[in-house]
Amino acid sequence: MFRKLLSLDEAKEKISRRFKPKPLGVEQIPLLDANRRVLAEQIVSPIDVPPFNRSTVDGYAVKAEDTFGADEANPARLRLRGAINVGELPNIKLEKGETAEIATGAPLPKGADAVVMMENTEKQGGTVLVYRSVVENENVMKAGADIKKDEVVFTPGKRLTWKDIGVIAALGVKTVKVYRKPRVAVISTGTEIVAPGNRLPPGKIYDINGYTLSASVAECGATPLNMGVVSDDYQQLSETLREALETTDAVITSGGVSVGPRDFIPRILESLGGHELVVHGIAIKPGKPTTVALINGKPVFALPGHPTSALLTFHLLVRPFLAKLSGISGVEKTFKTVKACVGVRMFPAKGRRTFVTVKLVREADGRNVAYPATTGESGAITTLAKADGFIEIPENQQFIDAGEEATVHLFEV
Amino acid sequence: MFRKLLSLDEAKEKISRRFKPKPLGVEQIPLLDANRRVLAEQIVSPIDVPPFNRSTVDGYAVKAEDTFGADEANPARLRLRGAINVGELPNIKLEKGETAEIATGAPLPKGADAVVMMENTEKQGGTVLVYRSVVENENVMKAGADIKKDEVVFTPGKRLTWKDIGVIAALGVKTVKVYRKPRVAVISTGTEIVAPGNRLPPGKIYDINGYTLSASVAECGATPLNMGVVSDDYQQLSETLREALETTDAVITSGGVSVGPRDFIPRILESLGGHELVVHGIAIKPGKPTTVALINGKPVFALPGHPTSALLTFHLLVRPFLAKLSGISGVEKTFKTVKACVGVRMFPAKGRRTFVTVKLVREADGRNVAYPATTGESGAITTLAKADGFIEIPENQQFIDAGEEATVHLFEV
Numbered sequence: 049m050f051r052k053l054l055s056l057d058e059a060k061e062k063i064s065r066r067f068k069p070k071p072l073g074v075e076q077i078p079l080l081d082a083n084r085r086v087l088a089e090q091i092v093s094p095i096d097v098p099p100f101n102r103s104t105v106d107g108y109a110v111k112a113e114d115t116f117g118a119d120e121a122n123p124a125r126l127r128l129r130g131a132i133n134v135g136e137l138p139n140i141k142l143e144k145g146e147t148a149e150i151a152t153g154a155p156l157p158k159g160a161d162a163v164v165m166m167e168n169t170e171k172q173g174g175t176v177l178v179y180r181s182v183v184e185n186e187n188v189m190k191a192g193a194d195i196k197k198d199e200v201v202f203t204p205g206k207r208l209t210w211k212d213i214g215v216i217a218a219l220g221v222k223t224v225k226v227y228r229k230p231r232v233a234v235i236s237t238g239t240e241i242v243a244p245g246n247r248l249p250p251g252k253i254y255d256i257n258g259y260t261l262s263a264s265v266a267e268c269g270a271t272p273l274n275m276g277v278v279s280d281d282y283q284q285l286s287e288t289l290r291e292a293l294e295t296t297d298a299v300i301t302s303g304g305v306s307v308g309p310r311d312f313i314p315r316i317l318e319s320l321g322g323h324e325l326v327v328h329g330i331a332i333k334p335g336k337p338t339t340v341a342l343i344n345g346k347p348v349f350a351l352p353g354h355p356t357s358a359l360l361t362f363h364l365l366v367r368p369f370l371a372k373l374s375g376i377s378g379v380e381k382t383f384k385t386v387k388a389c390v391g392v393r394m395f396p397a398k399g400r401r402t403f404v405t406v407k408l409v410r411e412a413d414g415r416n417v418a419y420p421a422t423t424g425e426s427g428a429i430t431t432l433a434k435a436d437g438f439i440e441i442p443e444n445q446q447f448i449d450a451g452e453e454a455t456v457h458l459f460e461v
Numbered sequence: 462m463f464r465k466l467l468s469l470d471e472a473k474e475k476i477s478r479r480f481k482p483k484p485l486g487v488e489q490i491p492l493l494d495a496n497r498r499v500l501a502e503q504i505v506s507p508i509d510v511p512p513f514n515r516s517t518v519d520g521y522a523v524k525a526e527d528t529f530g531a532d533e534a535n536p537a538r539l540r541l542r543g544a545i546n547v548g549e550l551p552n553i554k555l556e557k558g559e560t561a562e563i564a565t566g567a568p569l570p571k572g573a574d575a576v577v578m579m580e581n582t583e584k585q586g587g588t589v590l591v592y593r594s595v596v597e598n599e600n601v602m603k604a605g606a607d608i609k610k611d612e613v614v615f616t617p618g619k620r621l622t623w624k625d626i627g628v629i630a631a632l633g634v635k636t637v638k639v640y641r642k643p644r645v646a647v648i649s650t651g652t653e654i655v656a657p658g659n660r661l662p663p664g665k666i667y668d669i670n671g672y673t674l675s676a677s678v679a680e681c682g683a684t685p686l687n688m689g690v691v692s693d694d695y696q697q698l699s700e701t702l703r704e705a706l707e708t709t710d711a712v713i714t715s716g717g718v719s720v721g722p723r724d725f726i727p728r729i730l731e732s733l734g735g736h737e738l739v740v741h742g743i744a745i746k747p748g749k750p751t752t753v754a755l756i757n758g759k760p761v762f763a764l765p766g767h768p769t770s771a772l773l774t775f776h777l778l779v780r781p782f783l784a785k786l787s788g789i790s791g792v793e794k795t796f797k798t799v800k801a802c803v804g805v806r807m808f809p810a811k812g813r814r815t816f817v818t819v820k821l822v823r824e825a826d827g828r829n830v831a832y833p834a835t836t837g838e839s840g841a842i843t844t845l846a847k848a849d850g851f852i853e854i855p856e857n858q859q860f861i862d863a864g865e866e867a868t869v870h871l872f873e874v
Contacts, residue, residue: 138664152767154653210679213676214669217667222657239548251549251551253512260627429607435624
């Protein structure tokens with residue numbers, strides 16, 4: 049039974065045509081809890097930031113023109129009207145020839161348009177000598193110079209960083225609307241897979257994918273629900289899938305998709321009501337048997353059981369999908385990339401787009417060099433654990449030669 | 462009142478001499494929850510990984526010597542003894558001239574020492590023709606080839622990544638001991654500071670530091686407790702500090718440390734029982750007034766109120782401290798760094814080690830260029846929000862010239 053495999057681009061296109069992942073609703077949360085959450089509203093500044101013309105130094109507020117021509121030999125002499133501290137509304141209005149002491153961050157008094165730094169002045173009783181001229185707005189941050197009232201500061205779809213949190217706080221905003229985090233079920237299957245914590249019968253291995261995929265889901269900003277290992281018992285797997293589809297927004301399985309009598313995930317998916325098999329095999333290496341279905345509108349990503357394959361297909365297909373479901377805009381920029389020299393010649397598999405997991409090494413000369421992190425399909429988890437990302441080799445390329453520069457897509461979110 | 466300021470190195474040395482931050486106790490948690498937590502135990506593998514000699518391909522298990530000399534013209538003819546699936550303990554023992562079908566990941570049967578790939582064979586009834594010779598261990602991953610039984614896989618102090626979680630799962634380990642997360646109080650002070658969510662009186666500005674520092678504490682893997690804005694009322698601030706010291710493992714304040722009548726954090730710290738003022742001013746720019754005290758053995762980091770200064774001193778002093786308190790080993794490697802060309806000439810402040818917050822820009826020619834993210838002390842939050850990290854200029858250096866390469870310490874944890 050042969051079928052023409054979809055190319056990766058065709059698979060992606062088909063998935064995005066069939067699923068239109070939309071954010072899952074909005075919740076209002078304290079700004080303090082909004083780090084790494086995805087903004088669901090436009091943030092428009094209700095105020096000027098700073099809210100007033102503020103001094104950026106300790107010194108004397110002046111009318112700039114009163115200082116013109118002042119120098120060490122010919123200081124300007126200004127009458128001291130008082131002092132303005134931070135947090136105070138100045139009740140002074142400077143007239144020509146007058147000055148007021150002012151602290152860093154304090155509002156300029158009326159009539160002042162510049163500040164002379166303390167070190168360029170000398171106080172003599174009620175008079176301040178100014179030894180250096182200043183121009184208008186010197187040492188002053190104007191009201192709204194940073195953010196203007198009614199300025200759009202952030203738009204929906206921005207995943208907030210700790211720095212953005214500071215910007216929103218500066219506007220006086222205390223709560224923000226964010227998109228609900230997607231809940232994602234993670235199910236491991238396979239005759240040979242045993243959940244950690246259990247005795248390991250001969251011939252079996254412990255589940256890795258359930259753990260790496262759950263942690264990766266969390267890194268993407270979604271909430272993983274690890275449903276453990278389901279042996280490839282048709283009935284049990286079918287029930288677990290039903291339960292997962294009822295309680296979560298998307299389901300990831302690993303294992304059970306290769307061609308083989310026990311690899312029956314595609315058959316189970318077909319047996320569930322309201323199914324549509326969107327992708328059944330992709331011309332990529334690794335990850336060829338990857339299967340994607342839509343069950344009553346909810347996606348099931350059935351990834352291969354090999355840890356490297358599961359991880360790569362997660363990053364290629366599931367991660368951008370989760371980003372869209374999380375409401376993140378600009379999903380195409382989901383991957384951080386770095387340029388690196390390739391450490392050894394890398395070949396693509398014939399007719400399949402090939403992904404080589406690589407470890408980045410900084411050489412003594414400062415170059416980033418990417419070395420393959422897994423040798424063939426050996427599935428060594430310790431080498432996979434050293435992988436920083438992957439290099440993509442197009443179907444039609446003969447090889448990437450040692451020393452050539454390539455783009456490394458990082459696993460890091 | 463002049464005092465000789467400590468250099469940054471002296472300040473760090475004094476802090477690490479006076480505080481010996483130790484991890485705060487151990488808790489046992491599910492491995493599924495251990496992503497980004499700090500390991501508090503040695504992980505020793507209880508098993509070989511893989512636990513058995515496993516086939517890395519679909520094919521036929523053989524005695525390698527039975528295939529020697531085999532080629533397209535002269536295939537080896539082996540008697541088919543049966544098939545071995547993944548997850549099964551083979552009950553076959555191969556004798557000379559025998560073979561068994563084997564799936565990827567399945568255990569080799571006794572007597573077999575190599576696997577011939579399916580595509581190099583042909584099945585004819587009970588006989589398998591092998592068209593290509595294999596050497597011992599070809600297409601086989603030996604038991605323990607990845608991780609050996611009793612091998613030390615991780616040592617205490619490792620901050621676990623999602624990849625490490627996969628490695629530990631592969632050992633069959635389901636729960637791990639991790640260090641308790643430090644709880645860190647964050648208090649903002651200053652006459653001019655108003656908490657977001659409140660009306661902004663004239664002359665005041667909204668709190669930024671409480672938000673950026675809380676989020677930064679969380680990014681470092683600790684638990685922030687934002688105690689809000691305390692106006693610089695001596696009594697209230699003193700009470701809030703006492704409460705913070707009782708309920709958390711470390712306290713960060715911002716504001717109230719410059720020289721000025723209302724900058725009384727140092728005085729309050731001195732008034733609290735069991736105090737020791739460890740650092741009172743550091744010869745750095747920005748961040749000069751930074752004050753560090755020990756109150757009954759607990760540290761208070763009193764950072765300047767200017768957002769750039771607060772952020773920089775957090776990263777210079779608090780972040781490495783929190784890493785130690787979290788039990789992370791190799792704290793000196795806390796910062797991720799990148800090399801970048803400097804975009805404009807950067808000068809240090811006279812006699813002070815200077816830190817320039819920078820934004821990294823990738824130029825068309827692929828170079829990373831670092832541009833200053835804040836101009837002077839303007840305190841524009843939007844420009845600070847664009848900063849990726851900082852460049853350090855030593856006290857004795859005249860400048861870093863435009864085009865020179867420098868190390869950028871990233872804020873990213």
